[in-house]
Amino acid sequence: MNIILISSRSAQAKKIVLTKVHLTLFAGVLLMAVLSMALGLNFLSLRYADRIDAPFLKALLVNPQEKRHQKIQSQLHDNLNMMATKLGQMQAQLMRLDALGVQLLESSGLELEDFMLDQPPGQGGAYEDLHADVVSMDELDRKLHELSMMLDERTDKLGAMEVLFRSERLSQRVLPTVMPVETDWYSSGFGFRFDPFTGKRAFHEGVDFAAKIGTPIHAAAGGVVVYSDRHSVYGKMVEIDHGDDILSRYAHASRLHVEVGQVVTQGQKIAEVGSTGRSTGPHLHFEIRHKDVPQNPSRFLKKPG
Structure with missing residues (x-):
């Protein structure tokens, strides 16, 4: 590429010859300048955003960071609300399971104190730190879903057992098994x-x-x-x-x-x-x-x- 420079002070024109090497070097320098400016703006937005007084610069530098932060906070808030709802549902399921357990124990004639349904079971043992990684939100959500499925399954099984117990007790009550009079002997047999x-x-x-x-x-x-x-x-x-x-x-x-x-x-x-x-x-x-x-x-x- 030839660039011809003409000046009013000089009657002779000057010619500059640009080769592909010159153009490549120029493009590289321009790209580095743009990257440097972008990194500099990002650094300023993170470090000095709260000190900038100019409204235009503050809007230019701070708003993208705030929008990203607000988006992350909104997603986190939605996830927490969803997990809180699941925990509430699981708590209601546990209350129903406790009620079913009490009814089954009463039907079976066992002592409620032997099972302590309203208290957590005894646990213990030595502590061993395995340096486990922090549980991610996705993994926690998956665990909550699995636990909810297990609670549904247990509820269905306990409900079926309750129906069987009630049917058995009802059948015992409608079978003529109680002596009609208080006596120990027959005066005439069958x-x-x-x-x-x-x-x-x-x-x-x-x-x-x-x-x-x-x-x-x-x-x-x-x-x-x-x-x-x-x-x-x-x-x-x-x-x-x-x-x-x-x-x-x-x-x-x-x-x-x-x-x-x-x-x-x-x-x-x-x-x-x-x-x-x-x-x-x-x-x-x-x-x-x-x-x-x-x-x-x-x-x-x-x-x-």
């Missing part, structure tokens, strides 16, 4: 016997409990009263439907204390012992029937003792 009136061999569909007139008769299990009236053979009688086609029958009573359609609970007084109907003396005739087929009550009843 199965074939000699009929007390005819003396002939006949099948006895229940068991007889000898007791004094007026002795309380209790429901062997909870259910709905489906019969409470006088019967031609059984005298004054109560029948209770316990569900699952299971029915209990209480016959020869002197007085009835429940009505048809009434819901009774296990152990509730429903009648009093008598000798009504086809009876030789004061006693309770007790039956358990499944799908209208008589069952041996001794398989169900739990005698006191």
Whole structure:
């Protein structure tokens, strides 16, 4: 490249010849100057930004740094809010787990003090510094997510266990297992016997409990009263439907204390012992029937003792 310089003071023109080497050196010097200026401005913005009084320079140097700082602070604030929300949800899950644990312990009959659900478990041991790296925000968020998933899984499992416990307790309450009268022996058992009136061999569909007139008769299990009236053979009688086609029958009573359609609970007084109907003396005739087929009550009843 040729550069011709013309001056009014000199009649002869001057010529400067620039080669590629000259142009490359010039471009390098210009680039270094720009980089130096940028580094200098960055240094001034970091070190002397708070001392600059000129509004234009202060806006030019400080605003980019403040914007970056504000952006970082905003992201950090959002992450902290998100983690605080997760921690609140996990705390609520732990409270539900504690409540479920208490209910399960109460159902199982274990002592609550043995488990101390409201206190952290005992921990200890020697301290060993492994110089672990600081946990990053992403790793902490991942750990919180994993812990939240574990809490959800534990909640579901404990909830299923609670349903099973409740179902088992409910089934125990609707099975006729409680003795209907306070006595330790049968005056007549279940199965074939000699009929007390005819003396002939006949099948006895229940068991007889000898007791004094007026002795309380209790429901062997909870259910709905489906019969409470006088019967031609059984005298004054109560029948209770316990569900699952299971029915209990209480016959020869002197007085009835429940009505048809009434819901009774296990152990509730429903009648009093008598000798009504086809009876030789004061006693309770007790039956358990499944799908209208008589069952041996001794398989169900739990005698006191």
